[in-house]
Structure formats: structure tokens, C-alpha cells
Amino acid sequence: xxxxxxxxxxxxxxxxxxxxxxxxxxxxxxxxxxxxxxxxxxxxxxxxxxxxxxxxxxxxxxxxxxxxxxxxxxxxxxxxxxxxxxxxxxxxxxxxxxxxxxxxxxxxxxxxxxxxxxxxxxxxxxxxxxxxxxxxxxxxxxxxxxxxxxxxxxxxxxxxxxxxxxxxxxxxxxxxxxxxxxxxxxxxxxxxxxxxxxxxxxxxxxxxxxxxxxxxxxxxxxxxxxxxxxxxxxxxxxxxxxxxxxxxxxxxxxxxxxxxxxxxxxxxxxxxxxxxxxxxxxxxxxxx
Amino acid sequence: xxxxxxxxxxxxxxxxxxxxxxxxxxxxxxxxxxxxxxxxxxxxxxxxxxxxxxxxxxxxxxxxxxxxxxxxxxxxxxxxxxxxxxxxxxxxxxxxxxxxxxxxxxxxxxxxxxxxxxxxxxxxxxxxxxxxxxxxxxxxxxxxxxxxxxxxxxxxxxxxxxxxxxxxxxxxxxxxxxxxxxxxxxxxxxxxxxxxxxxxxxxxxxxxxxxxxxxxxxxxxxxxxxxxxxxxxxxxxxxxxxxxxxxxxxxxxxxxxxxxxxxxxxxxxxxxxxxxxxxxxxxxxxxxxxxxxxxxxxxxxxxxxxxxxxxxxx
Numbered sequence: 001x002x003x004x005x006x007x008x009x010x011x012x013x014x015x016x017x018x019x020x021x022x023x024x025x026x027x028x029x030x031x032x033x034x035x036x037x038x039x040x041x042x043x044x045x046x047x048x049x050x051x052x053x054x055x056x057x058x059x060x061x062x063x064x065x066x067x068x069x070x071x072x073x074x075x076x077x078x079x080x081x082x083x084x085x086x087x088x089x090x091x092x093x094x095x096x097x098x099x100x101x102x103x104x105x106x107x108x109x110x111x112x113x114x115x116x117x118x119x120x121x122x123x124x125x126x127x128x129x130x131x132x133x134x135x136x137x138x139x140x141x142x143x144x145x146x147x148x149x150x151x152x153x154x155x156x157x158x159x160x161x162x163x164x165x166x167x168x169x170x171x172x173x174x175x176x177x178x179x180x181x182x183x184x185x186x187x188x189x190x191x192x193x194x195x196x197x198x199x200x201x202x203x204x205x206x207x208x209x210x211x212x213x214x215x216x217x218x219x220x221x222x223x224x225x226x227x228x229x230x231x232x233x234x235x236x237x238x239x240x241x242x243x244x245x246x247x248x249x250x251x252x253x254x255x256x257x258x259x260x261x262x263x264x265x266x267x268x269x270x271x272x273x274x275x276x277x278x279x280x281x282x283x284x285x286x287x288x
Numbered sequence: 289x290x291x292x293x294x295x296x297x298x299x300x301x302x303x304x305x306x307x308x309x310x311x312x313x314x315x316x317x318x319x320x321x322x323x324x325x326x327x328x329x330x331x332x333x334x335x336x337x338x339x340x341x342x343x344x345x346x347x348x349x350x351x352x353x354x355x356x357x358x359x360x361x362x363x364x365x366x367x368x369x370x371x372x373x374x375x376x377x378x379x380x381x382x383x384x385x386x387x388x389x390x391x392x393x394x395x396x397x398x399x400x401x402x403x404x405x406x407x408x409x410x411x412x413x414x415x416x417x418x419x420x421x422x423x424x425x426x427x428x429x430x431x432x433x434x435x436x437x438x439x440x441x442x443x444x445x446x447x448x449x450x451x452x453x454x455x456x457x458x459x460x461x462x463x464x465x466x467x468x469x470x471x472x473x474x475x476x477x478x479x480x481x482x483x484x485x486x487x488x489x490x491x492x493x494x495x496x497x498x499x500x501x502x503x504x505x506x507x508x509x510x511x512x513x514x515x516x517x518x519x520x521x522x523x524x525x526x527x528x529x530x531x532x533x534x535x536x537x538x539x540x541x542x543x544x545x546x547x548x549x550x551x552x553x554x555x556x557x558x559x560x561x562x563x564x565x566x567x568x569x570x571x572x573x574x575x576x577x578x579x580x581x582x583x584x585x586x587x588x589x590x591x592x593x594x595x596x597x598x599x600x601x602x
Contacts, residue, residue, distance in 0.1 A: 064357065111385060118356065119385040122376055128346050129381055132353020135338065139314075140357075159377075162346035169341075 008051040011285045013218045016086075017047050018277045021247045023082045025274075029267045031098045033107065037244040037257040039079040041182040041216075042149060045240055046083045048221040049147060058088045061115055067144050068133050070118050072126020073151035073180060074108040075259075081105060081113070089115030124157025126150060127177060131163045134175040134235075145228070147176045153185030156194045161206070167235040168207025175235045176228060177208070180215065182244035186258045200239055208237035215240025216247075248273050289457035289490060295433040296394050296451045300325035302437040303362060307333045313360045313441065314338060318347040324364045324394050344369045348377035351389045360390070360441050366400075367393025367409035367450055375415060382446045383422045390440045391422075391448040397487065397537030398566070399453035401575040410566050412450065413514055414542025422446040424514040425468055428489035429459040432512050435466035443468065452487045452537070454576060459490060459510065469513045471521040477507030480594045481525050484535040485511045485544050488564075491580070492535055494587035499594055506594070517547050526552055531560035531597045535585060537576075540565040562597050564590065 008016060020043050028034030050056075055067040071080050078098075085092035090113065097103035104112035108121030118129050130148040137144050150160065167175050181199065183190050190196050203210045209230035214220045221240070230236050244258075245251030248270040251262075262270055292298075307313045307329060315321075316338045321330055330337045338354070340346045344365055351363040363370070370393050371378065382389045393412060400407035416424055423445050427433040436449050447468075464472065474489075475496060482492035489510045496506040507529055509521065526532060532552070534545035545563025552559065564585060572582050580586055584593060 118352075119380060122380050124345075125349060125377065125381055128349025128377070129353040129356070131346075132350035132355075133357060134353075135350065136354045136357040136359055139335065139359075159345040159349065162341070162343035163349065165343075166340050166346060166350065 010219050010222060013047055013051055013222070015278070015281050016051060017044050017218060018247070018274055018281060020047055020079070020082050020086070022271060022274050024078050025262060025267065025270050027078050027082065027095060027098065029262055032261050033099055033259070034078045034261065035075045035259045036251060036261070037184065037254070038073060038076040038151065038180070038182070040246050040248065040251065041242045041244045042073065042076050042180045043079045044216045044218055044221060044246070045149060045178060045180065046079055048218060048225060050083050050087055052222055053225045054147065055144070058114070061089065065142055065144050068117050068130070068146045070126040070130045070146065070148040071109050071116070071120055072148050073123070073154055074120030077108050080109055080116070084113070084115040123151070123154040124159040127160050128163040130175060130177070131167050131172065134167070134172040135170055137174050138170065138172065145174045145176060147178065149178045149180060151185070152179055152181045152183065152190050152196060152199070153193070155179070155196055155199070164203070164206040164208070171233040172235045173229040173231065173233055176238065177235065178238045178240055180242050181239055182242045184244045184253065184255045184258070186255065188255050203237045203239070207234060209234040210237045210239060212239045212241065215242035247277065289459070289493070292430040292456050292458045294453055294455050295427055295430060296453060297325050298430045298433040299392065299394070299437055299451055300329060302434050304329045304332060306438070306441060307336050310360065310441070311336065312358065314354055314362070316340060316347055316351045316354070316361060316363045318342055318344055318365045320365050320394065323366065324392070326364065344373040345377050348374040348389070348391070349381050352377070352381035352385065352387045355387045355389045362390045362392050364392040364394060366407065367396035367412050368407055371409060371412040371415055371448070378416070378422065379419050383419050386421060386446070388444055388446055390443070391446070393448060393450045395453050396450040397452055398576050398579045401579070402573050404573060405571055408571065410539045410571070412448070413536070413538050413544065416448050417515055417542060417547065422448060423468065423516060424448050424450070425512055426450045426486035426514060427512055428484070428486055428510045429456050431458065431460040431462065431464065432466060432510065436468070436512070439466070439468050450486060454487065456487060457490045459493065469516045469518060471518040472510040472512065473521065474508040474510060475506070476528060478505040478529060480504060480531040480533065480598060481507035481509065481529040482533050482535055482590065483509045483511050483522065483525070483544065483548055485514065486537055488535040488537055488585055491585060491587055492590060495590035495594065498587055498591040502591070502595070504594070504598070511544060514544055514547060517551065519551060522548055522551055523555055523557065526557040526559050529559065531594065533562045533564055533590065533593055533597065535564045535590065537585070538565050540567055560597050560600070562593060564593060
């Protein structure tokens with residue numbers, strides 16, 4: 001099975017991230033709902049996965065050998081839908097119906113949407129399911145990998161730690177757990193809500209091969225994903241240090257943007273900032 | 289009635305037989321292979337048993353992941369922990385995600401006896417009946433247990449099958465038709481019919497014999513599938529019998545009795561009707577037999593309930 005999507009270069013990926021941010025904000029603004037902060041925090045990770053790393057495409061979504069991606073932080077649905085639509089898993093116009101009565105496109109991913117592997121939304125579910133898929137891959141001696149993205153607040157759910165013990169017990173080096181470590185949850189700083197730190201030590205103690213990365217830096221993300229698997233016989237964990245609301249100055253690192261919908265003025269200002277980001281990209285790379 | 293074995297032993301033997309012929313059949317356990325009688329399965333088919341530790345959420349989540357790749361996954365855990373601790377995983381990762389995991393609740397009802405309410409599952413029918421896209425099967429004897437497991441292998445829907453610990457008498461000929469969703473009519477009667485499920489069915493049969501000796505015409509149905517309910521069978525029985533008594537090893541709230549009452553009332557059937565189960569109270573401690581005795585789930589108790597109902601003295 002060949003990689004069916006065109007594998008984008010780093011400059012192309014960087015441009016894509018700006019475009020995705022504009023699309024996410026436009027979508028949330030139009031439907032007047034969405035998880036703005038978390039979408040913008042994880043979009044660079046989704047971009048690199050789907051446009052450079054994952055061995056999956058609309059043509060191979062039913063292939064038993066495809067790589068799997070499980071969106072455990074299901075509330076960041078808009079980010080996933082924008083990427084899947086961009087890659088042609090469904091016509092991007094379908095997102096016009098987001099949150100409409102009887103639409104398959106709702107505030108959390110479901111398997112009614114082509115490309116979505118598992119229904120998520122309640123937190124702490126993606127990792128156990130991913131462990132199951134990875135275990136099946138080992139049993140069948142299939143080469144696929146299973147990626148799952150968790151929010152850092154989501155780690156307060158105990159099921160993640162149950163699944164982590166299993167992942168290490170079975171030596172699932174085909175499992176890649178990515179933590180969107182933006183340090184914010186709806187109430188405020190994660191460490192004010194429940195002490196997560198020291199996360200790296202915790203994951204190492206649970207048996208993961210742990211790497212840290214700037215989760216909003218495309219080049220660093222590509223480099224880290226290309227090093228997979230990190231250690232034979234150990235599940236992989238990427239602690240992706242991100243900024244919630246990344247890409248728009250006044251949205252960044254603000255807990256109250258968890259699911260805030262931009263006002264008209266905020267939307268205009270956000271799009272203007274992203275336009276500047278695009279202009280800067282052109283200055284750096286030309287019209288590519 | 290000739291005595292058989294505990295249904296859980298039939299579960300283990302049937303899984304081993306099927307597993308030896310089908311490498312895609314997996315059993316997932318949460319430190320429960322002993323109580324599931326699955327130690328021989330683990331010894332014969334070590335590659336087909338997955339141990340996840342004492343972690344029911346993990347058990348169901350991992351089972352959903354395995355099954356999403358096409359594996360035929362039997363997730364085996366005590367019914368109480370499986371359907372309570374992992375309820376959200378059952379609701380989201382199995383039912384809502386439409387992944388046909390076979391959830392096997394063992395040591396169900398009050399079969400743990402004096403271990404107390406932590407280990408009893410008297411809520412599982414009610415909990416799972418309220419979840420869309422999951423079917424519920426409760427075998428009444430060794431034949432139904434074997435058929436339920438065999439039917440589950442390729443069953444296209446999420447399914448929950450419930451097993452107790454105690455030996456059960458044989459109720460059926462081996463050529464009896466067994467189909468999930470289709471009740472088995474053991475006997476028809478004009479005065480009173482017991483609609484029973486699981487380990488209460490043989491007690492209903494014995495109660496029926498007592499009532500017939502007292503001159504009543506009595507029927508028994510094994511309602512092995514609680515969901516989808518065999519609507520046609522229940523309506524037919526309601527037309528042919530005067531009084532209906534439902535019996536279940538479950539709370540009187542939300543189980544078989546509630547399902548039948550709801551159906552009959554909405555169909556305009558007004559039979560004399562009584563739900564027998566465990567009442568809504570702090571449960572008395574004791575063995576399954578003692579608890580059943582206390583709540584009248586014995587041949588004598590059930591016969592008395594029928595007489596009272598028919599004489600309208602309740």
C-alpha cells in the first residue's frame with residue numbers, strides 16, 4: 001500500500017497550517033459554535049500527521065493495513081473535519097451542514113463521517129481503543145501504526161493510565177500517543193485543576209519511550225515523527241508543548257477561549273493576523 | 289429435569305471449540321479467566337487470550353479497538369463490574385461506535401451470594417436497555433448458553449450475554465430452534481403464563497408443574513433475549529392467557545417485567561400482571577438460593593404469586 005496523499009514539504013505544511021487556521025475560525029464563526037482554543041492548539045499536529053506521516057487516504061480508508069488516527073480529544077472536531085475535508089475524505093462543502101439537524105457533522109467526530117475511525121467526545125476513551133487496535137496489529141503482524149491525540153486535561157481521566165499499563169505490558173511500539181500539552185483546560189491551568197506534572201517522568205515510569213517537541217513547530221514535528229518508533233518494544237509518547245489558541249495573538253493561552261466564538265470584530269482581527277502570517281510566509285518562501 | 293452444568297462452563301467450552309477453529313476469535317479478560325473457567329482456553333490458545341488486568345474500562349475500550357479491526361472479541365468480566373464500571377465505554381466505544389464486541393457478563397445477578405451488593409448485578413438489564421444499539425441475551429440452560437455463544441460469533445451488533453455461576457437443569461431438546469430475539473415457548477397455558485429469563489426459567493417450569501397439579505392451565509416462556517424484545521410472542525401469549533407473571537434475577541425496575549408491562553399497556557392488553565424480581569430495597573444477604581427463597585423466586589413462591597394474582601388478592 002503506497003502513501004496516497006501528496007506528501008507535503010515543510011514550507012507547504014507551514015502554509016497549510018495558516019490556511020487551516022483561517023478555515024477553522026471561519027467555520028466556527030459561521031456555525032456559532034466550536035472549540036476554538038483546542039482546535040488551534042492541535043492543528044499543526046493534525047496537519048503534519050495527515051499531510052506527511054499517516055499512511056492513509058480516502059482511497060485506503062478501508063485498507064486493513066492503513067495507519068489509524070484516533071482523535072481522543074474529540075471536542076477539537078472542527079480541526080479534524082477541516083483536515084479530512086481538505087484531503088477529500090468528503091466534499092468540504094459538507095461542512096456547511098455542521099451542527100444542522102440530522103447532519104453527520106456534529107460537535108464531535110463520529111464514524112458517520114468518512115475518515116473518522118472512532119466516535120469520541122467523552123474523554124479518556126481514545127487511548128484504550130488505540131491500544132486494542134495496536135494489539136490487533138501486533139497479532140496479525142501488520143505494519144500499521146496507531147496514532148492518538150489526547151488533551152492534557154484529558155489525562156485526569158484514569159482510563160488513560162489503565163491503558164498505558166497495557167500498552168507497555170504488550171510492548172506496543174506501533175502505538176503513538178501524542179499529548180496536546182497546552183496547559184489549559186476549561187477551568188484554567190491544568191496544574192491548578194489537578195497536578196499533572198511531572199508528565200514526562202510519569203509517562204517514562206509507565207513504560208513509554210517519551211520525546212518532547214514544540215507542538216506548533218512544523219519542522220520539529222516532522223523531525224520527531226520521522227524518528228518513530230523511538231525504541232523497539234516500547235509504546236511511543238510525544239509530549240507536544242503547544243499554545244492553546246496558537247496563531248492569533250489575543251486567543252493564545254486564554255482559558256476563556258476554550259469554546260468562545262469570535263465576535264465580528266475578533267474575527268476580522270484574527271483573519272488580519274493570519275493574513276500577515278501568509279504574507280510573511282511569502283516573504284520567506286516566495287509564491288511557492 | 290435432568291441436571292446440567294453451570295452456564296459459565298458451557299461458555300468456556302464453547303469458546304475453546306470455536307477458538308480452535310477460528311484464529312480471529314479473541315477472549316479478553318480482566319483478571320477474570322478463573323471465574324470465567326477460561327484457564328484451559330488460555331493454555332490451549334495463548335495467542336487468543338488478552339489479559340488487561342483489573343481494569344474494566346480498559347477491558348471494554350481495548351475490546352472495541354480489537355474488534356474494530358474485524359476480530360471476533362469476547363470481553364469476559366463479572367457482570368456487575370463490566371456493566372457498571374465500564375458503562376461509558378459500552379455506551380460510547382461499543383454501542384455508539386457500532387463495533388460488534390461480545391460483552392460477556394459472568395457471575396451475574398446474585399450468583400456471588402453473600403459477597404454482597406458490590407458484586408451483584410441487578411441493574412444491568414435496566415442500564416443496557418437504555419443504550420441504543422446493543423442487544424441483551426440471558427441464557428436459561430446449557431443449550432441456550434451454547435447457542436447464544438455460537439450465534440454471537442458473527443453477530444453484527446454489539447451484544448451483552450449474561451451468565452450465572454450455578455448448575456442448571458436442561459430445559460430443551462437439542463433440536464429446539466434458538467434465534468436471538470425469538471422467545472422459546474416451553475409450554476402454553478390458558479390461566480397463567482410465566483415469562484421468565486435466565487436462571488429463573490427452570491423455577492418457573494417447576495412452579496408450572498405445581499399449579500397444574502392444583503388444576504390450573506399454566507405456560508412458560510424462556511425470554512432469553514431482552515432486547516430486541518420478541519413483541520409478537522408476548523402479544524400472542526397475552527391473547528391466549530389470563531394472567532402474566534414475569535420473573536427475573538434483576539431489580540423489578542427497568543428489566544424484563546418493565547419491558548413487558550410497557551409493551552402490553554401500549555398494545556392495549558390488560559392481562560392480570562405481576563413483576564417478580566428483586567425489590568427496590570437494601571438487599572438481604574445470602575446465597576442465590578436463599579435470596580431467591582426470601583423474595584419468593586422459588587417454585588412454591590412463584591406458584592403462590594400466580595394463585596394470588598388469579599384470585600386478585602394482591
